[in-house]
Amino acid sequence: MPSNVSLERFLGIVLMMMSTDRTVTSAFGAKILFIPGNVNSHVLYFSRLAVDLTQLGHVTHVFAPSNARVPSFVAQAESGGNFSYTKYPVDGDEPFFNSGHFSEVLIRLALSQSIWEKFSGMSELTKEIFNQFESDCISLLENVQLMQQICDGGFQFAVMEPVVPQCYYAIPYSMGIRYASLSIPAITWAYRVPRLPSFSPYFGLSYTDQMTLVQRLTTFILETLLLFRVRNETTTYVAQLAPDRPAISPYQLLRQV
Numbered sequence: 347m348p349s350n351v352s353l354e355r356f357l358g359i360v361l362m363m364m365s366t367d368r369t370v371t372s373a374f375g376a377k378i379l380f381i382p383g384n385v386n387s388h389v390l391y392f393s394r395l396a397v398d399l400t401q402l403g404h405v406t407h408v409f410a411p412s413n414a415r416v417p418s419f420v421a422q423a424e425s426g427g428n429f430s431y432t433k434y435p436v437d438g439d440e441p442f443f444n445s446g447h448f449s450e451v452l453i454r455l456a457l458s459q460s461i462w463e464k465f466s467g468m469s470e471l472t473k474e475i476f477n478q479f480e481s482d483c484i485s486l487l488e489n490v491q492l493m494q495q496i497c498d499g500g501f502q503f504a505v506m507e508p509v510v511p512q513c514y515y516a517i518p519y520s521m522g523i524r525y526a527s528l529s530i531p532a533i534t535w536a537y538r539v540p541r542l543p544s545f546s547p548y549f550g551l552s553y554t555d556q557m558t559l560v561q562r563l564t565t566f567i568l569e570t571l572l573l574f575r576v577r578n579e580t581t582t583y584v585a586q587l588a589p590d591r592p593a594i595s596p597y598q599l600l601r602q603v
Contacts, residue, residue, distance in 0.1 A: 368435050370599065375403035376502045379523075381514060383507035384436060384482045388528065392505060393417045393431065399427040407499065410484050411436040415444075420468040434492050436485045442478040456552035465564055469571070476510055481511035487583065497521060501502040508603070512596035519599060520588035529603045 379398060382392035389410045396406035397419065407430040410416075416431070423429045442448055448471075455467045485495060489519040496517065504518035504525040518525040534540075547553035553561050559566055 356581040378407075379407060379496065379501040379504040379518070380408040381486070381504070381517065382408070382410055382528075383479055383509055384414055386415045386441060388393045388507065390417050391528070393423075395505065397423040397429050400426060404428070405430065407429070409434060409486065409496065411440050411441065411485075412517065414441050416505060432491050432492065432495075434486050434560055436482045443476070445576045457537075461564055465542040465568065469569055470471060472568075479507070479509045480513055483507075484509060485512070487517075487587070488510070488600075490600050507598070508549055510596075515599035516583035516587050519584060519594065519602075520591065522591075525603065527600075529536075568595075 378396070380392045382388040386421065389408075393408050393410070394417065396408050399406050400423070405428045410533065412433040412435045414433075416433075420431045424431060437570055439530050451467065451471055455464050455471075458464055458467070475571045501518075501524055504521075504523055506514045506518060506527050508514075508527045509540070515525065515527075538598050543554075544557075544566040547555065547561075547565055548559065553565065557565065584599075
C-alpha cells in the first residue's frame with residue numbers, strides 16, 4: 347500500500363463516487379463488494395473501509411485470499427450483521443508481496459549501483475507481481491460456489507484491486523455495476539491524474555525526487571513499458587464472465603474506474 351494513500355482519502359474518494367451514482371443513492375444504504383489483491387496491507391485497508399461504511403448504513407462484503415492476514419477487527423465487525431468477510435483458497439502459505447523473496451529482491455535492487463540491474467530486476471519483479479495477482483484472481487473466478495454467491499449478492503457498487511484489471515475489473519463489469527479502485531501512484535493515468543514518471547520515482551528503485559538524468563530516463567522507460575503492457579494486454583475474462591456484454595480491453599476497464 348503506497349504510504350501517500352491515506353484511509354481517509356480512500357474513503358472520501360469512494361463516497362464521492364457513490365454520491366454521483368443514482369443507482370447507488372436510490373436507497374439509503376448500498377450493498378458494496380470489496381475484492382482486495384493478495385497483499386496484507388490491501389486486505390487491511392479494504393476491510394477497514396468496508397467496516398466503516400457499515401456505520402453509514404451500507405452492507406459490505408469482503409472476499410479475500412486465504413493466505414492473507416485477516417485483520418484483527420474482522421471477527422468483531424462481523425457480529426454487527428452488515429459486514430461479511432469471506433476467504434477464497436489460493437496457492438502458497440503467504441502473499442507474494444509479503445514474502446521473504448519479495449523483500450530480498452527489493453533490498454537488493456535498492457542497494458544496487460547498477461542501472462541495468464535495477465532496470466532488469468524491476469522488470470522481472472513487475473512480471474512476477476502481475477503473474478501472482480492474476481493467479482490469485484483466477485482462483486476466485488474458478489471457485490464456482492463463491493462466484494455464484496457474488497453474482498447473486500445484489501451488489502450495487504464494488505471496490506477492486508487495480509493490478510491485472512483484465513481479471514479483477516471483469517467481475518463488476520460482468521455484473522453491470524460501477525466500481526472504484528485502490529489508487530497506486532504508478533498508474534495514476536488510469537484515474538485521469540497527470541503524472542510524469544521522470545519526476546516521480548518508480549517504486550523499488552530507491553530514487554528520490556532529486557533524480558539524475560539517467561535515473562529519470564530509467565524511471566520513464568520502466569513506466570512506459572508498464573503502460574504499453576496494460577494497453578496491449580489481452581483478456582478472455584470479460585468474454586468468460588459476460589458473454590452478452592460488449593467486449594472491452596483491460597485498458598478500457600481501467601478507464602471506467
